[in-house]
Amino acid sequence: MFNIYYINYEKAFEISMLIDNKIQEKSDVEKNIVGKLNGKASLNTDNIGNVPFLNKIFPKAGVDFSGEGSRTKKVADSFKVVSTKSTILDPIYRKAIEAKKLSDNKIGNLIKIRNVSLDITNEKEILATKSLLSGVLKQIPIDETGGIDITGLLEVLLKDSSYIFSGNFKDGTITFKIPMKVENEMESQYNVTDLEIGQVTLIGVYRGIYSKKGIDGKINRLQNLSNLSKPKLDDNIETEPEKKDDDNGNEDEKTHFIDVIAIIQELTIK
Incomplete structure (x- = not known):
């Protein structure tokens, strides 16, 4: 049995229907x-x-x-059979291959990865993005905007923002993303920080090996907007190479990217 922290219901429903598209509505037991x-x-x-x-x-x-x-x-x-997110996820959980080594997987494998500890890697961007998406700029007058709805514009530009998670497994690191919303991101009154407490089980589709820097550059929308706003320097002007932040580790480190369907806590009931 399991308890759901996070589920991408649309993905889970489609895959579950591919496995078996018959949903039981009633159960009759004769004695x-x-x-x-x-x-x-x-x-x-x-x-x-x-x-x-x-x-x-x-x-x-x-x-x-x-x-x-x-x-x-x-x-x-x-008996009335109630269909819930857990019952939709259950056939996917049972069909998913338990990953022993990440390197043994092929792209497209439906896998479950047990006992993973997670960390959010873009906390600063999350705080800034959520502040902007919450409408804080509506309370701050901005001159020379020409009547442009800055908050509405940012909502369009940042609507694809995501939490970026990283975790260590037996033979490498795991990276995945969860779409960012202002509220109701997790299930059962959990919040994102609960995913950093203890170990969880991931269920998703294996997408291959990528560089961490490349993954972050594709997912981090706020950083991309910040890079666009930087003035371009003349090609003839020599600039010093950008220093790497030692706290971030090796930016060229490889990671296994997972297209996450759900994050669960497995339960033991006697």
């Missing part, structure tokens, strides 16, 4: 109750013959009676 009746009786008139006059009415005789029968009762119980 047959069978009863068997046995009986035996006897009549002996020997003693009656000793009574005057009755011996003429009841001749001496011995009679045995026996009978056998059965009774069947049928009871039908009807």
Whole structure:
């Protein structure tokens, strides 16, 4: 059994329907109750013959009676089958291949990766993006905008923003993204920070090996907008090479990218 932290319901529903597109709506359980009746009786008139006059009415005789029968009762119980996100995800969970080594997977494999600890790698961008998407700029007058709805424009530019997660596995690192929303991003009242506490199980599609720098450049929308806003320098002007931030580690490090369908917590119930 499992509990869902995050699920991309649209992806999960489509894949689940490919596995089996029959959704049970009702379950009927019939109970047959069978009863068997046995009986035996006897009549002996020997003693009656000793009574005057009755011996003429009841001749001496011995009679045995026996009978056998059965009774069947049928009871039908009807149950309503409730379809939830967990029931949609369950066939995907059972069909997914458990990853022992990431390097053994092929692109397109439906896999589940157990016991992964996760970290958010773009916390600064998340804070800035959420502040902009929450409409904070509506309260701040901006001169020389020419009547442009800056907040509306940013919502369009940043609507594809995502959380970028990274985790370590047996033979490498894992990277995946979750679309960013202002609210209701997680299931069951969880929030994004809950994914950084303890170990979780990932269910998704293996997409191959990429460089971390390349993945971040494709996903991080706010950083891309920031790069566009930087003034271009004349080609003849020599510039110093950009220094790498040692805290970020090796930017050319390779990572296994997963197209995540769901993040779950596996349950043990006795």
